[in-house]
Amino acid sequence: MASDDELPEIPVVCPECDTRTSVAFDEVERAVERHNEQLHDGEAVAEVDPEVLEALTDRLGKDLGLF
Structure with a gap:
């Protein structure tokens, strides 16, 4: 089980390449941009x-109590 300070991996998809991968939460923006x-x-x-x-x-x- 992951500890509280470990962030999950986030799935990233590319329909044009027909790919799906999981990326560390703190790397998602850079990975998608790259x-x-x-x-x-x-x-x-x-x-x-x-x-x-x-x-x-x-x-x-x-x-955040917005809903």
Whole structure:
């Protein structure tokens, strides 16, 4: 079981490359940017899995009392 200070890995998908990978939470932004720069001329193709992003957004909103 992960300790409280360990952050989860976040799934990143690229529909154009037909790939899915998990990236350390603190590396997600750089990994997505690097993938898009190297493989898609900077176009925002790869992204955090939209379903996971929605779930994280909902949870954060609830934790902050916004919902």
